[in-house]
Amino acid sequence: MKHGIYYSYWEHEWSAKFGPHIEKVAKLGFDVIEVAAHHINDYSDAELAAIRQSAIDNNIILTAGIGPSKSKNLASADASVRAAGKAFFEKTLTNVAKLDIKTIGGALHSYWPVDYSQPVDKEGDRARGVEGIHGISDFANNLGINLCIEVLNRFENHVLNTAAEGVAFVKDVGKPNVKVMLDTFHMNIEEDSFGDAIRTAGPLLGHFHTGESNRRVPGKGRIPWHEIGLALREINYQGTVVMEPFVKTGGTIGSDIRVWRDLTDGADEAKMDEDARNSLAFSRFVLGG
């Protein structure tokens, strides 16, 4: 099991450059940094090569996260949007591969955050999502990339809210590089049992996000980490565990994530680093790896 952190912990904008965070994350003791793929097509090949070299130099594995915008939704009812989504993913995956990234996770099958001012067509969005993911899966596989379909809570997406729904979706896609992704923040809202959800995903679990119910770093709240660790051991999970804390107000991240109060008690960067380091030690102990 490899442990990581999403670099947006230290940022206010999704478009913030992730390269400068690699060395810091390595110094904090992490194995993995998760980066945002939304804007990776804006990076030059030279920038991507420098980032890849920095990851090698710091012995850090990169994973990618993405919540596609509405205009790139692979499950849109509008065929031209679906086509734009496919083109976007092919370009994005090509650039993601330049960083030796083997795992991309998020609402790949849909878009984020969902616009609930419009009528919801769960059945149609799901069917088009299966087709859309199926349609990019071989392209990703040829680049050595696993597509990890993140199960989100009801307030952020309607297509997949539980591990059981995620497993059924991934089985319908039926490709070996398409996996289920779970996140304790979302599970806390939707699942009856953390352990049962993880066991339901079983061998199809491809990526795992952690965070407390208020998105603080693991260890500061009331998520049942011991139960989660037992379940991960039970399914012999060997993949990546990436903490995804969002604790500061401000910027597009603060607004999109609905962070309306400082969840760090006024921590400066040094204290935030210390919180991440302590949470990593906690996560390695209780979850394994």
Ligand SMILES: [Mn+2]
């Ligand atoms: Mn997540």
